[in-house]
Amino acid sequence: MDKLILRRLDQNAEEMILNFGPQHPSTHGVINFMVQTDGEVIRKAVPDVGYLHRGIEKIGEIVGYPGFMPFTDRIDYVAAMTANEGYAIACERLLKLEVPPRAQWLRAISGELTRISSHLVALGTMTMDIGATTPFGYGIRERETINDLIEELCGARLTFNYCRIGGVAFDMPEGWRDKVLKFLDHFDTFVPEFDRVISFNEIYVKRLANVAVITREDAIDFGLAGPNLRGSGVEWDIRRDLPYGAYPNFKFEVPVGKGFVGTVGDCFDRYYCRVLEMVESSKIVRQALNSLPEGEVMAKVPRKPKPEAGEATGRVESARGEIAYLVVSDGTDKAYRVRARTGSFMAMGVFEEGSPGLMIADLVALISSLDVVAPEIDR
C-alpha cells in the first residue's frame, strides 16, 4: 500500500528513502520520519505522525468533566502536571469557579517541579542523542528526587492526576516544604555541575552550534511554542504574558536564545534555554513556598458539574511549550468538544522545511532539541 506521506517525497529520485522510526532510539517515542537521503545528507525529512493516536480528545466527550482529568496526564506524561492544569483552568473558566489561593500556589509549585523534571529528561536525552551517555544519568538522578517529592504530594510518580476542577486533590503533606527547599538547595549546585559535565564541551558545542537554525520569523510562522520559540529569540511566556494561577505573584526571568555559541535559534540555543529555565523554575518554587497562603485547596464543586452552554480556553505554559485546551459545553454534564493544542505537534511542522541539507546526525539533534514527546503529538 502506498502511504500518503510518501507522496511528499520524490520517489523517482535516485536517493534512498529511509524509515527513520517509528522504533528508532532517538525519535523519542513512536514517530516516523520518512527521510530521503543522499548518503549522509538529507534531501528532505517528512514526519509521519499518528502512531500513538489514542483518541483522547474524543474520550473527553464521553467521560464527563472531572473524569477527563486522568486522561490529560496521558497527553504529556513527561510533564503531566501542566497538562492537568490547563484542562482544569479551562473547566474552571467554563464553570466560573474561584480557585482557592493555596490550590493555585500548589499548582504552581508542582507544575514548576514537573517542568524541571521534564527539562532534565529533555536535556539528558539530548546529550544521549549527541552521543554522551553520562549526563543522562545525572539528569535522571535529579528527576528521581523530584518524582519522590511529587509522589509524597499526590501518590503518583508519572501520571499525577493531581489537579481537580476547582483546586487540587490533596494539600501538601507535613514536612514536605522543607524537603522541597532542601532539594532546591541541592539543585542549585546541580545546574553548574551539568554545565561542567556537558554544556560547553567542545565537541558538544560543535555538534549543536549553527545547526538547524530556526529564525525568529520562522519560529512564529511555524507556531512553535515554549522553549523552542524562545530559543529563536522570541520573548513569549504564557506565565508572564497571559498570567494565570499564582504566577503574577512571582518574579522570574524569561530566558531567550541569544546565540550563546552560534546563531540565534540554533540547536544549542534551544538546549541552553531549557538549562536556564530550570534555574528560573527553581526560583519560582522557592518564592511560592515562602509565600504559600493558608486555606482550603478545593473550591465547592458539584459532583457532576453542568456548565452553561458556551466555551472556554485554558492556556498554560507547559514544559514543551503552550498547552491550550478548548472545552465546549452544551449544557449537559459531558463536554461537547475537548480539544488540546500542544507544543510538540507544532514542532513537527519544522522538519519538512528545515531538514534539507542537514546530516543524519543533525536530524537527531534537531528532533531532540525540539524536545518532542510522541503522545503529545498524537493525543
Place this chain on the structure above:
Amino acid sequence: MAPPSQAAKQKPRSLVALTLAIVLALVAGLLGAILFLTPATKPAMMDAFIREVLQRDPKTWSGTSLVYAGALALLAVILLTFGAIISSLTIWWELRVSARMQSRIGLNRTGAAGLLQWLADAVKLIFKEDLIPDDADKPLFRSAPYFVLAGFTLTFVALPFGQSLIAADLNVGLFYLTAITALIVVGIMFAGWASNSKWALFGGMRAAAQVISYEIPAGIAIMVPILMAGTLSMQGIISAQGGWPWEWFIFRNPAALGAFAIFFISQLAEGNRTPFDLPEGESEIVAGYLAEYSGFRFAIYFLVEFGNVWIMSAISATLFLGGWQIPGVTAQDYVTALGGSGFPALGWWGLQAASMGVFVLKTLLVMNVVIWLRWTLPRVRIDQMMDLCWKYLVPAAFTMFVFTLLWQILVDRVPVVETVSGGVLFGAFLLTLALFTRQTLKNIRLVHGDRIDLTNW
C-alpha cells in the same frame, strides 16, 4: 507503606571468594601460560626439550615437526583464550568505571562486583537463535565475523608481553600489526553490505570512511618511533627505550609526544570508540553494521571491539611508553640471569614475569584513559570526523615525521638533547598530572563537599 528492608543483602563470603578465585586463576593462569610457553616454544628450547626429555635427536627424528606444531597450536589456543578473557574483563572494567562515573551502582549481581557477568553474557549469546535475515547475502554475512576475529587474534602473534615473551618477533612486526588490524574493517564492511539493511549500509559506509582515513595519520605517526628506534621489530623498538619514564620515546623527542597524541586519536577512531563511534552510533543509525547480527556472531563483534581496546593500549604502550622495560634493569641483566644454555634459571623467569607485569600495568593505564574518554565525550559528526583527520591530523603527523628526521640528526651530533628533552617533558607531564588531580579533587568537592566517597566500589 513500610520502606523496603534496609538490611543489605551481602553476598556470602564463600561466593565472593569463589568468584575472585575463578577470575584471578583465569588471568594468572593465562598470563603464566604465556610466560612459560612463549620462550619455551622457541626453537632452541624445543630442541633441548626433544633432546633431553624425549631422548631423540631433533635433527633426524621424524616427530620433531609434530612436537613443534603441537607446541605452537597450544600457544595459539592460549593466546586466543587470553584475548577472549581480556576483552571480557575489559567489558567488566568498563562497566564498573562507567557506573562510577554515572553515579550508578553498576554490575553487582553475578559474582562479587559482577565479575562473572561476562560469562553469563557470553553463555546467553551463544545459546541465542542464529538469525540470518532473508534478504542478506548469506555467505558474506556468515564470513564477516571471521575477518574481524582474525584481525583481532592475529595481532597477538607480534605483541610483546615481556622481554622474551613474544610469539614471533617479526622483523616487520609493526608493519604486520597495522596490516592485520586493517582486516577488521574488511569484516565490518562485509557486515554492512551483506546485512542488506539501510542502517547497516550506513554503518558500513561510515566504518570504511573512518577506519581507512585514520589509518593514514596513524601510519605516519608510527614512523616517529620507527625512526627513533631504527627498526620495525616490536622488541627492537622497546629495546631502544629505557625503563625510566624519561627514557621512553614519548618524552625523548617533542615530536613523539605529538605523534603519540595523533596515534592515540587515530586508534580511538580505528577501534570505533567514542568520540568516534559513528559506525555503530546508536542514537543515529541504531546499531550500524551490527543491526542485523545476533547471537554468537554478535558476540564476536563485541569481543573484538573490546579486545581492540587492549590491543591499541598495548601498541601505544609498546611504541611510546617503553613497553615492558623495567626501570633500572638493563639488557645485560637478562643475559646474566639466563645463566648459560639449557633451561633458564629461576631468576630469569622472575625478571620475565616482572617485565610482563610492567607491560600489563602500562596497558591497563592507557586502557583506563580510553574508557574515561568514552564515558565523557559526545560523538562527532561525520564531516567533523573527516575534517579532523584530513585537515589536522595528517598534516600534523607529517610535521612530526619531518621534525623527527631533523631531531635524529641533532641527536646524532649532540646526544645530550634527548636526555634534556626527556627530563623537561617528563617534568611537564608530572606538572600536568598534578594540576589534573587538583582540578578533579576540586570538582568532586564542588559536588560532594569535603567528603570523597570511594566506598561504593
